[in-house]
Amino acid sequence: MGNILRVNMTTMEAVSNQEEKYDFLGGRALSSKIVHDEVQANCEPLGKKNKLVFATGVLSGTIASSASRISVGAKSPLTKGIKEANCGGVAGARISKCGYQAIVIEGKASSGTWVLIIDKDGARLEEWSELKSKGTYETVSRLYKKFGVKVGILCVGPAGERGLRGACVASTDPHGELKFAARGGLGAVMGSKGLKAIVVDDSECDHIQYKDKERFLEIARDFNKKLAGDPKTKDVYHNYGTTGIVKAVNGMGALPTNSFRYGSSEHVENLCGEKMNELIRTRGGEGKLAISCMDICAIRCSTVFPDENGKKIVSTMQYENIALLGSNLGMDNLDAVARLNYEINDLGLDTIETGCAIGVALDQGYGRFGSEADCMALIKEIWRDTPMGRMLGNGAQITGEVLGSDRIPTGKGQGFAGYDPRALKGNGVTYSMSTMGGDHTAGNCFGSRGTVDPLGTEKQGELSKQLQIQIGTLDCIGLCMFARGPLFAEPQLLAEIVNTKCGSSYDKDTIWNLAVNTLKLERDFNINAGLSPAYDKLPEYLYEEPLSPTNAVFDLSEEEMKKALI
Amino acid sequence: MVRIRMHLSFIDRTGSHEFEVPPGVVDTLPEFLDIHGIRSDEIGMAIADGRWKVPRDIVIDEYSVIEVFPHLEGG
Numbered sequence: 010m011g012n013i014l015r016v017n018m019t020t021m022e023a024v025s026n027q028e029e030k031y032d033f034l035g036g037r038a039l040s041s042k043i044v045h046d047e048v049q050a051n052c053e054p055l056g057k058k059n060k061l062v063f064a065t066g067v068l069s070g071t072i073a074s075s076a077s078r079i080s081v082g083a084k085s086p087l088t089k090g091i092k093e094a095n096c097g098g099v100a101g102a103r104i105s106k107c108g109y110q111a112i113v114i115e116g117k118a119s120s121g122t123w124v125l126i127i128d129k130d131g132a133r134l135e136e137w138s139e140l141k142s143k144g145t146y147e148t149v150s151r152l153y154k155k156f157g158v159k160v161g162i163l164c165v166g167p168a169g170e171r172g173l174r175g176a177c178v179a180s181t182d183p184h185g186e187l188k189f190a191a192r193g194g195l196g197a198v199m200g201s202k203g204l205k206a207i208v209v210d211d212s213e214c215d216h217i218q219y220k221d222k223e224r225f226l227e228i229a230r231d232f233n234k235k236l237a238g239d240p241k242t243k244d245v246y247h248n249y250g251t252t253g254i255v256k257a258v259n260g261m262g263a264l265p266t267n268s269f270r271y272g273s274s275e276h277v278e279n280l281c282g283e284k285m286n287e288l289i290r291t292r293g294g295e296g297k298l299a300i301s302c303m304d305i306c307a308i309r310c311s312t313v314f315p316d317e318n319g320k321k322i323v324s325t326m327q328y329e330n331i332a333l334l335g336s337n338l339g340m341d342n343l344d345a346v347a348r349l350n351y352e353i354n355d356l357g358l359d360t361i362e363t364g365c366a367i368g369v370a371l372d373q374g375y376g377r378f379g380s381e382a383d384c385m386a387l388i389k390e391i392w393r394d395t396p397m398g399r400m401l402g403n404g405a406q407i408t409g410e411v412l413g414s415d416r417i418p419t420g421k422g423q424g425f426a427g428y429d430p431r432a433l434k435g436n437g438v439t440y441s442m443s444t445m446g447g448d449h450t451a452g453n454c455f456g457s458r459g460t461v462d463p464l465g466t467e468k469q470g471e472l473s474k475q476l477q478i479q480i481g482t483l484d485c486i487g488l489c490m491f492a493r494g495p496l497f498a499e500p501q502l503l504a505e506i507v508n509t510k511c512g513s514s515y516d517k518d519t520i521w522n523l524a525v526n527t528l529k530l531e532r533d534f535n536i537n538a539g540l541s542p543a544y545d546k547l548p549e550y551l552y553e554e555p556l557s558p559t560n561a562v563f564d565l566s567e568e569e570m571k572k573a574l575i
Numbered sequence: 576m577v578r579i580r581m582h583l584s585f586i587d588r589t590g591s592h593e594f595e596v597p598p599g600v601v602d603t604l605p606e607f608l609d610i611h612g613i614r615s616d617e618i619g620m621a622i623a624d625g626r627w628k629v630p631r632d633i634v635i636d637e638y639s640v641i642e643v644f645p646h647l648e649g650g
Binding site: 240241244245248249250251252253254256257260261262282283310327328329428449453455456460462463464490491493558559 | 627642644645647648
């Protein structure tokens, strides 16, 4: 399929080889397999024994829509278990076109700020001391100036360089905006190795290989057409991105509000997708709806959110950012959310983790809910690298422990995504039982899930399990989770598109094994890392503190929870 | 009077954000939406008086406020 590029940051050597044991694997299947097989499970996550993997999907660089996500994997400094976070951007496709299936960063530089450059001539490391402590936007700007705007860039901000456990990896999209492999502190792993950025220039490279190119193109075009015509794509994502769900989650009583004190926000009319759409359209200027985060994507759920003068504040405004930086912090307007979002992006921090951490700090009296100034002051503490800033940048769990809170919204040490598990119990199962901790992308039970009542105490374990497998399968192929509509409606299409590209022999029943096998490896790693089943639980306060307006508590039995185990 | 609130693309489809439906006019939510050109398989989610409900099971007169959404996925 391609070569594995191994970059040793201790010796500064880069070597690539075809490695048979990883043939036919991509995305999360590949990143998790490498971490499972090669990383000592009980190693220090920010030490030289950890490895950071950037794995391309098996359809990466092809014409298939939404299929070029980059999967980032390592032992997480946040959960202490295995972590996979994937994101859009152009780096995945560029890496595939350069002929690499994955990049594995090993060892640790003794000093310096390094950039890995990959192009038609191979891979090399260059020292870029001028990028030290620079924000993600400045980093990308300087690298574009040197290498041009068509390259793909993966980078960390100052948070990653300082080893803050909420740090993420940023990835440039076709428009020069940033997407983030956000969860689990993988930016801290990258920063710990002395690696500030990876620049991928695929000029004069086209190493994409097909088993049956003609048939693949036929199927891929059919898939793209179906995805573009899906009502969710054209009616929801193009107009609202992911923010279309704000009112629905609020209506269910699951919208995190004031550090998970409440399940709905009185300010929802000013925080919802409809409001975002209205502001982007009426303000004009640099504001944009329906932009793609990969070279080829029919979904186009990204946005550029402008201020009242039409000047860009941030890209992209997403549901999770509105939930964790908006209602969770008591905000009443999208401009404030956008400004907080920009600062956190520039630091190279995960907005979900940082939103949870700031929420915990406000809940403990270190600022006022609803005050943008107070929240911005806390973010400035992170910029200034003060002890308070270090605490916040290390995430919600550490913030809560330092401040003496007994209500910390985390699963396996990772801040909850934008769904309170008391009012969406299936997500409580995913947060606690999945290998990824408090991460909705591991199996989000929000949405049109047939007849499973989000407040019910039955069928939640099985629902979470099925979603972990379904979404895990998309992760293993390198597909965006929003491409699921036509693929889950026709699993044979999913199998065929992979088979004609790779020469594999999946069918509509066995394609899911990609995820099942991966999830088992991940759980095995976690057990070896010391994350025993004792860690498969939610914070105690969720079992006791009723959540308004539904007055729900998390009341699933252990037996129900265990049904989610793969 | 039951209030039925449309969301996202359903506002454009039905031409209104909110309908006030007198008692006894129509029985179920799918029946009401069908009148406005929305098929039952297009309904993604419904919340009746603050509680998630299976859309096809909603008897309109049993609630005060019903919110209706197209198919959505979590971001």
